[in-house]
Amino acid sequence: MAIAPRANAVREDLLRVEGVTKIFDGIVKAVDNVSLTVATGEIFALLGGSGCGKSTLLRMLAGFEAPTQGKIFLAGEDITNLPPYQRPINMMFQSYALFPHLTVWENIAFGLRRDHMPKAQLIERVESMLSLVQLTKYAKRKPHQLSGGQQQRVALARSLAKRPKLLLLDEPLGALDKKLRETTQLELVNIIEEVGVTCVLVTHDQEEAMTMASRIAVMSEGYFLQIGSPDEVYEMPNSRQVADFIGNVNIFDGVVEEDESDHVTIRSADCLHYVGHGISGNSGMVVGVALRPEKILLSKEKPAGTFNWCEGEVTEIAYFGAYTTYHLKLKSGKVIKAQELNNTRDLSCGLTWGDSAFAQWSDLAMVVLTQ
Amino acid sequence: MNSRMINWFSQSWMVLVYIFLYMPIVTLVIFSFNDSQLVTVWSHASMRWYVALMGDGDLISAVALSLKIAFFSALISVFFGVFTAFCLNRYKRFVGRTLLSSMAATPLVMPDVIVGLSLLLMLVSMQHWLGYPERGLFTILLGHALLGTAYATVVVTSRLREMDSKLDEAAMDLGCQPLQVFRLVTLPLLLPALVSAFLLTFTLSFDDVVLSSFLSGPGYSTMPMVIFSRARLGLNPTINAVATVTIVVVTCAVIASSFYTSHQERKRRREVAQAYSDSNK
Numbered sequence: 001m002a003i004a005p006r007a008n009a010v011r012e013d014l015l016r017v018e019g020v021t022k023i024f025d026g027i028v029k030a031v032d033n034v035s036l037t038v039a040t041g042e043i044f045a046l047l048g049g050s051g052c053g054k055s056t057l058l059r060m061l062a063g064f065e066a067p068t069q070g071k072i073f074l075a076g077e078d079i080t081n082l083p084p085y086q087r088p089i090n091m092m093f094q095s096y097a098l099f100p101h102l103t104v105w106e107n108i109a110f111g112l113r114r115d116h117m118p119k120a121q122l123i124e125r126v127e128s129m130l131s132l133v134q135l136t137k138y139a140k141r142k143p144h145q146l147s148g149g150q151q152q153r154v155a156l157a158r159s160l161a162k163r164p165k166l167l168l169l170d171e172p173l174g175a176l177d178k179k180l181r182e183t184t185q186l187e188l189v190n191i192i193e194e195v196g197v198t199c200v201l202v203t204h205d206q207e208e209a210m211t212m213a214s215r216i217a218v219m220s221e222g223y224f225l226q227i228g229s230p231d232e233v234y235e236m237p238n239s240r241q242v243a244d245f246i247g248n249v250n251i252f253d254g255v256v257e258e259d260e261s262d263h264v265t266i267r268s269a270d271c272l273h274y275v276g277h278g279i280s281g282n283s284g285m286v287v288g289v290a291l292r293p294e295k296i297l298l299s300k301e302k303p304a305g306t307f308n309w310c311e312g313e314v315t316e317i318a319y320f321g322a323y324t325t326y327h328l329k330l331k332s333g334k335v336i337k338a339q340e341l342n343n344t345r346d347l348s349c350g351l352t353w354g355d356s357a358f359a360q361w362s363d364l365a366m367v368v369l370t371q
Numbered sequence: 372m373n374s375r376m377i378n379w380f381s382q383s384w385m386v387l388v389y390i391f392l393y394m395p396i397v398t399l400v401i402f403s404f405n406d407s408q409l410v411t412v413w414s415h416a417s418m419r420w421y422v423a424l425m426g427d428g429d430l431i432s433a434v435a436l437s438l439k440i441a442f443f444s445a446l447i448s449v450f451f452g453v454f455t456a457f458c459l460n461r462y463k464r465f466v467g468r469t470l471l472s473s474m475a476a477t478p479l480v481m482p483d484v485i486v487g488l489s490l491l492l493m494l495v496s497m498q499h500w501l502g503y504p505e506r507g508l509f510t511i512l513l514g515h516a517l518l519g520t521a522y523a524t525v526v527v528t529s530r531l532r533e534m535d536s537k538l539d540e541a542a543m544d545l546g547c548q549p550l551q552v553f554r555l556v557t558l559p560l561l562l563p564a565l566v567s568a569f570l571l572t573f574t575l576s577f578d579d580v581v582l583s584s585f586l587s588g589p590g591y592s593t594m595p596m597v598i599f600s601r602a603r604l605g606l607n608p609t610i611n612a613v614a615t616v617t618i619v620v621v622t623c624a625v626i627a628s629s630f631y632t633s634h635q636e637r638k639r640r641r642e643v644a645q646a647y648s649d650s651n652k
Contacts, residue, residue, distance in 0.1 A: 064540055084543045097541035101559045110555075111545030145642045147649070162545070 014040040014198045015061070015166055020070030022056050030056040032222035033070070038166075038215075043192060043199045045213035047206060049245070053222040054202045055170065061200060062091045062168055075165060085114075090164040094171040096155040098143040104154050105130070105139040111162045129157040132191060149180050156188065160195055167192070169201035173208055185211050206246050210234065218242050239371040243290040250296075250336040251369070252289040259283040264368065265307070269332040274307035276363035281370055288369040295365035296338035298326060298357050300350070309360035312336070314351050326351060328359055396618060403611035410606040420612040427609055430597055434613065437577055437594040440508065444515035445573040449565055451516070452523025452572075457557070459524075460531040461539075478521040487585030490514050494586070506588030514582040519572035526571060530564035531557075 015038040022031040031053040038044045046054040059065045061072065063084035071080045079087055090111070098107050108126045117125070130136045133153035143151055152175070159167060172188060173181045189212050192199055203209050209216050210230040218225045218233060218241075226233055226242045237243035240251060254268030259282055266273040266289055273289050281287065303309040315335065316327035326338045338359055351357050403421075407414040424430065458465075459472050478486060494510055497503065504510055538560070542552045580595040587596065598610050 062540075062544060064543075084540070085546045085548055089544075091541075091544050093537050093541055095535065095537055097535060097537040099538060099541070099556060110542070114546030114551070141646075142642075144639060145646045147647045150646070158545070 012040050013037045014042075014075055015200070016073040017057075017061075018071045018073070020057070020060060020067045020072065022053075022060060022065060023068045029222050031060070031067075034223060035070075036217060036224070036227065038198060038200060040198050041196060042215060043189070043201065043213045045209035045216045046200065046202045046219055047204070047209040047216050047245075048219035049204055052219040054204075054219050057219075058091075058168055058170055058200065058202045061166070062089060063087050088162075088165040089168060090159040090162055090166075091168040091170065092155045092159040092172060094174050096143075096151050096175070098151060098154055098158070100143055103140050103142055104135060104146070107143070107154055108158050108161050111158065115162065125161060129161050132160070132194070133157045148176055149184060152176065152184065156191065160191075160197065163195075164197065167197045167199045169199060171203055172201060172212075173205075174203075181208075188212065210246075218245060220245075235367070237290065237367060237369070240288055240290070240369050243367065243369060248293050248337055248339075250291045250293065252291070252334075254287060254289055256281055256283045256285045256287060263363070266368065270312075270330040270334060271310040272307050273366060274363050275366050275368055279368045279370070281368070285370070290367040290369055291336075291361060291365060293325065293337040293339040294323070294341075296336070296359045296361050298328075298338050298340055298351060298359055300355070300357060302358055303360045308363060308365075309358055310336075311356065311358050314353055314355045314357055317351070317353060326357070328357060399611055400615050400618065403608065403615040405608060405611075408608070410608055410611070420608040423609050424612045424616075429592075430594070430609060430613055433592050433594045433597040436508070436591065440511055440515060440593060441573045441576040444512050444519050444576045445569045447512070447516040448519025448523040448572040449527075449568050451520045452527050452568055453561065453565065455520065455524045456527035456531055457553070460528060461536075475521060475524045478518050479525070483518070483579070483581040486518065487514065487582045490517070490582070491585045506586060507591045510586040510588070511583050511591065511593065514586045515572075515576040515579060518579070518582065519575055522575060523568040523572055526568040527561065527564050530561060534560055 015036075017034060017036045020031060020034050021029070023029050034053075034057060036044075046057060048054045056065060060067050063079075063082060063086075067080060071078055073079065074088065079089075099110065102110065105126060108129050109122060112122050112125060127136070130139055133156055135150060135153055135157070138146060138150060143154065146154065152172070156172075173184055176184055185208065201209075201212065210233075213230065215227060215229055216233050217227045220241055225245075226238045228236070233242065234246050237246065237249075243249045243251065252266075252268040252270070252273065254266040254273060256264055256279075257267050257272075258265040259279070261278045263277065264275045264279050264281075266275065266287060268289065275289070279287075302311075310330055312328035312330040314326055315329045316325075318325040318327075321342070323339050323341050326340065328336050328338055330336060336359065402410060402413070404416045404418070405413055406417040406419055455471070455475050459468070459475070462468070490510075490513070494504065494506060498505070534557075538556055539552050542556045543549070547555060578595055579593075580599050583593045583596050584599075587593070592600075594613070598613070601607055601610060
């Protein structure tokens with residue numbers, strides 16, 4: 001349920017991270033020479049598994065950790081050595097970190113009070129924040145008197161109250177249950193866009209990153225594997241790691257046989273791939289061919305032609321309602337996944353366990369991975 | 372054994388343990404209302420010893436002294452305990468951290484006699500060389516605060532450890548300087564721990580006899596010291612009366628506080644449940 005790409009007007013860079021490295025205890029390299037820029041108004045996601053360094057990077061942006069090397073600029077100003085309380089950056093914590101001894105109202109006013117905001121203006125700001133997250137009637141409650149979703153909204157209001165230049169979200173939906181997540185995701189994006197704040201979010205959930213962010217940086221072992229828009233990262237992964245991390249993928253190992261400017265053919269153990277665009281490589285090169293399960297069409301009849309199909313036996317069927325995932329065991333013993341949309345109420349391709357089936361796909365469905 | 376037997380056995384065991392624990396106290400309370408001059412022989416009920424207690428200036432002033440020392444030593448202990456605990460918990464690296472953390476806990480395991488004796492030796496030589504301090508209220512206070520700080524540190528540390536350190540970060544993120552974080556977030560959340568540390572150190576000081584005996588000077592006898600010295604000369608039923616008064620006060624305080632805590636806990640649980648059922652409507 002990716003949101004339509006936002007209009008790409010010319011924007012200034014708000015955040016610039018230059019060659020930032022963080023080494024803990026002199027040995028553990030959590031973040032390894034990372035550089036990135038985030039434009040004003042953008043929602044930027046750092047995506048990666050646990051221990052990939054995404055949280056450490058976020059904490060350096062907030063000022064809780066100092067980079068071992070490198071610099072961080074916000075709106076052209078070097079903030080590398082500023083303490084957190086002097087940065088025009090606010091963070092929404094994963095566990096929300098609401099002050100349990102203060103009411104919702106006081107939680108939201110907390111940051112404003114530190115800035116000695118005049119009372120009338122403070123009241124107005126807090127009230128507007130409360131109505132933004134629709135918690136006006138809960139203003140007098142303490143955090144423990146709120147449900148998880150409400151606490152999350154208080155945390156958001158508190159981090160937006162000071163009108164930060166940059167908003168940091170640490171696993172913003174991590175503490176909510178699955179059903180609440182989907183509605184909250186959109187709600188959160190709507191609020192962020194309404195306020196117009198630039199945002200960096202950290203998540204391990206690729207769906208969350210793809211739904212919310214305008215750009216995603218896929219991280220592993222402290223560095224960026226790929227930075228791009230959600231569809232770029234999904235449809236044009238630049239490495240096996242990215243293809244594997246974002247969504248499901250079948251990867252065929254093969255050798256380039258024919259390398260032309262408008263197409264390449266690749267021979268793998270189970271089939272011959274005809275890729276309808278050129279690649280940066282040469283014949284004889286060992287590559288991976290990535291193919292997403294939803295781009296495969298299953299049928300009982302043998303396809304015509306010599307390219308882009310293979311035969312196998314159905315070993316598993318997982319019915320998800322909207323679609324069904326079939327596991328197909330190929331001759332070489334490789335198992336591939338194919339997703340078929342259930343667009344009629346009788347299960348369209350009529351395959352069952354043990355059936356022999358043919359998988360086919362178009363010449364533009366594949367991505368050739370050289371790394 | 373069937374379950375009924377086990378049940379019967381465990382219940383009678385419980386009763387035995389209660390008798391063992393509370394029989395002496397119950398006896399003491401009963402005998403405080405005894406009219407007889409002899410502590411162990413019952414004649415008939417009277418308030419005679421309570422009346423005698425009113426007129427016993429020594430004992431009354433000893434109780435007053437004990438209360439005063441307990442109150443101030445508890446204050447001092449909590450004050451230093453908070454800072455020690457905070458340093459140990461929040462600053463993971465500074466010169467002498469290991470030393471501080473082990474030294475802070477040492478008075479807990481060190482026998483009181485040794486602590487008292489060494490303090491006495493120090494004070495005596497200080498008095499010899501500096502002419503200060505005179506032994507009395509101040510020196511007892513010093514000893515009790517020393518012991519109390521160790522206990523307060525333990526209590527506060529355990530609370531700090533279970534506190535979410537993200538709260539500190541959130542406060543800093545919202546513009547608090549470190550000292551403001553402490554004042555506006557850490558301290559209010561520590562309040563229950565401060566109260567229990569205060570009560571614990573107060574009690575410790577109030578019933579201490581060993582340190583007080585070493586550190587007191589002429590004219591400064593705490594209540595336990597008076598009771599102890601009178602007991603050696605032959606028990607006087609006035610002691611029973613003063614003990615009963617103490618027990619009644621302590622029991623009332625304990626019951627009141629446990630009622631209050633369980634009431635708060637129930638209220639809190641109700642509110643949490645309410646919050647979730649509201650949001651599901």
